[in-house]
Amino acid sequence: MRLRKILTAAIATGALVGGLTVVPAHAATEVKMILWPGPEGEAMQKVVDAYNAGQGKKDGVVVKQVLLSRDNTFAKEAALMKAKSSEYDIYFTASYLVGQHAPYLSELKGIKDSRYLKASIDGLKVNKKQMALPLDTSLHFMYYRTDLVSSLSSAANVAKYKSISKTVLGKELSPNTDPETWSWDDALATAAFFTQKYNPDSPTKYGYALPAKNLLYNTMIWNDVLWGLGGNWFKNGKPSINTTAGKAAIDVYRTIYTKELTSPESSQWEYAETNAALTSGNAMMALQWNAAYSELSSTGSTSGKVGIAAPPGKGQRTHVHALAVGLNKYSKNQAAAQKWMQYLSTVKAMKDYAAAGGVPSMPTILNTMVSTNASFANIIAYAGKFGYAEAAGPREFDMYAKLAEVLSPAWVGQKTAAEVASAADAALKSLQK
């Protein structure tokens, strides 16, 4: 009896309090978006703030950006996706991952393809459906020391260059002072020339900084070598690393490492260590991500002396991918999230993003920002002329990781190209299923 009285009183009080509470007629819907920390997350926060203070009020949407750790964002997202979680409305993804993420994303409609770099927007389509919106475009440059390359043309250096190239590569080569037209032989001979083991007068200890760690992002860089030599992962739908071009590409890395044109510890190097080798003055050149330009052009030995060229070789030969955001299929705020995504696809939003340090995939914006970052001009030129991405389907991400695992022992001389090439093909075949 007493319990009933208490319950009645509690319900009545609750109803009264509830009735008196002022609920706004149009409360804003919160949209939660995952990004990773670093330049992308910082730049996006500026865009989010601008939206929340302006257009977001009209849309009735408040965007909250959540930054997970840089190393494990995709692992955490994988767990959320598999659990069909609705906790976050927008996932961070990339063109090399969108095939894996597509089952958990909603198709985006009304995106104007013409605003974006073709390689970036196309790389985010799965079965011709746009599954994510491009943010940053990433590709590779061959970075080199301009002061050192220009020194190659002196008569004394030409003779020495010929002799060193004969010793290291078995071919007598003449210096090529235009890295834009380098073959891999030119690059290797130049690296050997600027390695103190072969040329004690070299100002750099090593000619090359090789990111050879077992890391999937290093496979992306090695792909440039493969493509530049005319190879590819697949030919007519069949794995094709175990080919002349595939084995030659493995041997380029193997030569750099075993001939000691790079540091012995480069077997554990990735992005940061490669940059450190260049800026410390220990290495003369490297294939590296475009994002490194800001640091290389303003730090240490490469400050004001860093040149950019396309990766050596011929044809489409620089890996291009787009970092992107996609709409969670299980989001309970689909309409609100779509509004925010529409805003993100505008030139205004991407201008804010670029101004805050992002590298948006819109050529019109990149063109206007060349004065602040000279490499933007190269991004537009190379993405169009040399840009390439493997379209390997839902397991592309695994393929990158598996190739790093299988190929890295040969990159650092533990195995031969022939030994790992067939294993690489077998790995690709097993992931094609």
Add this chain to the structure above:
Amino acid sequence: MIRQRKEKLSALALAAPLLLFLTVLVIWPVYLGVRTSLSRDLLSEFEITPAGLDNYRAVLQAPDFWSALRFTILFAIVVTIIEGILGFALALVFDRKFPGKKTLFSMVLIPIMIAPSLMAVMYRLILNENIGIIPGAIQKIGWDISIFDQRYIFFTLVALDAIQYTSFAFLLAYAALQNIPQDIYESAAIDGARYRQVVFRITIPILRPALAIVALLRLIDSFRTFDTVYILTGGGPGISTQTIGIYIYKTAFITGDFGLASAASVTLVLLLVPLMPSIIKQFRLDVK
């Protein structure tokens, strides 16, 4: 009769929080893990379908799994031995009085207070050939060495693990040392025993159960090694430094094969569980 029933009920009530804790945090996740291991559960595929024992077959036939297991066992045994010996030796040093002992004691404990992933990131910086302070100092004395050279990478990883976890072994050994009655040492001194004899004939036999616990804890913990190795080598070159933890992590979160990763985890537990009683027996741990 009523009293007995009341006692049983109150015992159950007292145990209830623990049982609930175990159910939610141990039994339920283990059940989910086993269930996932019996499914084809790929991130790239939306549907989860029953797979029977396929994942277990795949794990047992995967050379990567066995290679990772071999590396992990070797790594765990080597670091356990090194850290056990160094920890015990440090405990003997700190068992004496010397100036600055308190400060040094605190300093020795610092490494175990730092997260392994943070330590690994720090190592990447300070041991880097190009910008690291330690290679810089070594080069100054004319020794040209790359600490992360693949030829020495196993020893580098062992040394870095020892830097972090020797203090753990030291702490337990030191605590155990404090419990040895002084009279025993006094009697040994009267009998003319030398320091070496005291250590090998008195201290070590008395500390044997404590040292066994140190070894057991370090062995179990180093079996789970992940952060440092993953950050420094990614398991490479190839899979030459891949621990079983890295194998499972990559299978789940890079390959996106949760079924296979769960099967690998369950297999690992099944392989290790039968060893535990013999390890305990070997060290004569008094488990009641």
